[in-house]
Amino acid sequence: MRIPLSAPDITEAEIDAVAAVLRTPQLSLGAKMIEFEAALGDYVGVPHAVAVNSGTAGLHLCIRALGLGEGDEVIVPSFTFIAAANAIRYERASPIFVDVDAASLNISAIDIERAITPRTRAILVVHTFGRPADLRPIVKLARRHQLVLIEDACEAIGAEYEGRKVGSFGDAAVFAFYPNKQITTGEGGMIVTPSPELAARMRTLRNQGRRPDDGWFQHTELGYNYRLSEINCALGIGQMRRLDEILALREQVARRYDALLSGTKGLILQGIDPPGMRISWFVYVVRLSAAFSTDDRDAIMRTMHHAGIGCGRYFAPIHLQPSYSDYAGQRPLPVTEFESKRTLALPFFNRISDTQIAEASSTLIASINARCGENT
Numbered sequence: 001m002r003i004p005l006s007a008p009d010i011t012e013a014e015i016d017a018v019a020a021v022l023r024t025p026q027l028s029l030g031a032k033m034i035e036f037e038a039a040l041g042d043y044v045g046v047p048h049a050v051a052v053n054s055g056t057a058g059l060h061l062c063i064r065a066l067g068l069g070e071g072d073e074v075i076v077p078s079f080t081f082i083a084a085a086n087a088i089r090y091e092r093a094s095p096i097f098v099d100v101d102a103a104s105l106n107i108s109a110i111d112i113e114r115a116i117t118p119r120t121r122a123i124l125v126v127h128t129f130g131r132p133a134d135l136r137p138i139v140k141l142a143r144r145h146q147l148v149l150i151e152d153a154c155e156a157i158g159a160e161y162e163g164r165k166v167g168s169f170g171d172a173a174v175f176a177f178y179p180n181k182q183i184t185t186g187e188g189g190m191i192v193t194p195s196p197e198l199a200a201r202m203r204t205l206r207n208q209g210r211r212p213d214d215g216w217f218q219h220t221e222l223g224y225n226y227r228l229s230e231i232n233c234a235l236g237i238g239q240m241r242r243l244d245e246i247l248a249l250r251e252q253v254a255r256r257y258d259a260l261l262s263g264t265k266g267l268i269l270q271g272i273d274p275p276g277m278r279i280s281w282f283v284y285v286v287r288l289s290a291a292f293s294t295d296d297r298d299a300i301m302r303t304m305h306h307a308g309i310g311c312g313r314y315f316a317p318i319h320l321q322p323s324y325s326d327y328a329g330q331r332p333l334p335v336t337e338f339e340s341k342r343t344l345a346l347p348f349f350n351r352i353s354d355t356q357i358a359e360a361s362s363t364l365i366a367s368i369n370a371r372c373g374e375n376t
Helices: 012-022 031-044 055-065 083-090 109-115 135-144 196-206 230-241 243-261 294-306 322-327 334-340 354-374
Strands: 048-052 073-077 094-098 120-126 148-152 172-176 189-193 284-288 343-346
Touching: 012 230, 031 048, 031 172, 031 189, 031 230, 048 055, 048 196, 055 083, 055 148, 055 172, 055 189, 055 196, 073 083, 083 094, 083 120, 094 109, 109 135, 120 135, 135 148, 189 196, 230 243, 243 284, 243 354, 284 294, 294 343, 294 354, 343 354
Parallel strands: 073 094, 073 120, 120 148, 148 172
Antiparallel strands: 048 189, 172 189, 284 343
């Protein structure tokens, strides 16, 4: 693609930091991991952080360390990346899918409460596309029903809700650093939690079940190799130092798209400044109106791809995935199923140029207008 959907932003300083680690004998479980954990925890405002090798691993450790398992139900949106539900199933708990709000594409306290049963043990709230969910009523609901609250903030580092960073509201939260995220470690994730006991358990689980006083060949419990290398952590430290700059750049890109696309007939924009919130721009997703079909959306995607412009659908509902066929009949999710057929993510990354934004926008508008002509 001439204009990719996403692209990492790596500086020479970060490359030098990675190279410096490679000149040492400590490539895992070293000082860089501790520094990266401290930097992320301080930024979010949560006392304990645990580096892991992916956001998926982080979600899995949250489910396991919080004692969720067979017979337990965890409420989760279907309109999200599949890892959120997979992590629940890894421990043989049951994901209970709920619909999302049509405006924010996040789950709401109202829909969560409707799904609560005597078997409900936890809520896994996702901050979709970097926009915070409406957390205050969700936190109150979790407390009233004595439910565990996990924040999937994998797309939302730096997002704020009522003046607090997302990730600081739940019993645990997870961030992710895949190359398409706001900051990247190549592969990697971070769990944050206010609980020292929970953090200690997660550190044991990520390192093959070894407690701090265990020898290398002693394993107190069943664990996993979810460690994040010193190389990844060195890159993460460098990215964290630029995080405020990166978030500002991405917000500028979102505002530029918004200015160019506002008023386009048949196009619904995400909104820039939701009250009481700050979006951390992970992707820029637009939606086609009800006048368009899935075929229209896919034809627009093909037109943009043919022009060398990256774009993609976000998200395919989890409950309709082949691997979730047993869950498809839980309850109707009309908003999820309707909106997922009409979403389109546009090229979005830190260093995208105004010229590239303008070309992506004009190509999209022309494609929409062409489809409008065919549908009249």
